Amino acid sequence: xxxxxxxxxxxxxxxxxxxxxxxEVGRILxxxxxxxxxxxxTGLLTFSxxxxxxxxxxSPAALQGLMNRLKSDTxxxxxxILSEGTAHERMLAGWDMELVTPKEAHLALRDALGEAGDxxxxxxxxxxxxxxxxxxxxxx
Ligand SMILES: Cc1cc2nc3c(=O)[nH]c(=O)nc-3n(C[C@H](O)[C@H](O)[C@H](O)COP(=O)(O)O)c2cc1C
Numbered sequence: 001x002x003x004x005x006x007x008x009x010x011x012x013x014x015x016x017x018x019x020x021x022x023x024e025v026g027r028i029l030x031x032x033x034x035x036x037x038x039x040x041x042t043g044l045l046t047f048s049x050x051x052x053x054x055x056x057x058x059s060p061a062a063l064q065g066l067m068n069r070l071k072s073d074t075x076x077x078x079x080x081i082l083s084e085g086t087a088h089e090r091m092l093a094g095w096d097m098e099l100v101t102p103k104e105a106h107l108a109l110r111d112a113l114g115e116a117g118d119x120x121x122x123x124x125x126x127x128x129x130x131x132x133x134x135x136x137x138x139x140x
Contacts, residue, residue, distance in 0.1 A: 009057040009091070010067070010084040011108065014076040016050055024075065025099070032097035041066060042092045048102040052076055053109065057090050080124055082112040 025047055036042065041058035056063055071079060092098070106129065113125045 006059050007057060007087045007090065008060045008063050008085070009055070009087050010063055011053065011055040011082040011112075012070075012079050013051055013053045013082060013109065014070075014079045016047065016052055017075050017077065018050065020047070020049075020075065028075065029097055029099060035066075036096045039066065042090055042095045042097075044092065044095065044098050044100050044104075046100045046102055046104065051102075053082075055092070055108070057087065057092065082109065082125075083115075 029045070032045070036058075039058060039062040041056055041062050043054060043056040045052065045054045056066065058066075070076075109125060109129050113122065113129065116122045116125055
């Protein structure tokens with residue numbers, strides 16, 4: 001595990017390239033768990049059917065490497081960073097990559113909207129929130 005002062009976190013949302021089936025999401029999770037164990041990255045992924053929201057924590061170098069791969073992954077686009085910073089301890093130690101519900105992700109986006117300073121980010125987050133509305137995805 002990296003030294004405590006060397007721990008960073010980052011969350012982003014992105015638009016899935018459609019159609020995005022369960023098989024493809026399964027492939028993403030499989031590669032994520034393999035690589036994240038190797039790179040000591042932990043976190044969460046949620047998928048609404050259209051929008052991904054992911055929370056990641058690990059060393060700054062490991063996160064940078066993953067973000068570079070994510071930016072060139074054509075299975076999604078329009079990556080918006082929701083939050084990033086450094087931390088003293090992992091929030092999700094032992095989670096090499098868990099899939100969570102859109103409802104849980106919705107709460108995280110609402111928090112980010114509350115803190116968003118610039119107009120463009122507010123518009124982008126509002127439109128993503130509408131797509132992730134838990135009422136539209138009951139039972140998921
Ligand atoms: C929404 C989304 C989330 C992803 N999350 C991760 C991740 O947490 N870790 C990871 O290694 N790859 C993740 N990937 C896959 C990477 O973009 C990339 O395909 C993969 O890391 C390449 O790994 P490989 O060289 O072992 O095939 C994700 C892809 C998508 C579309």
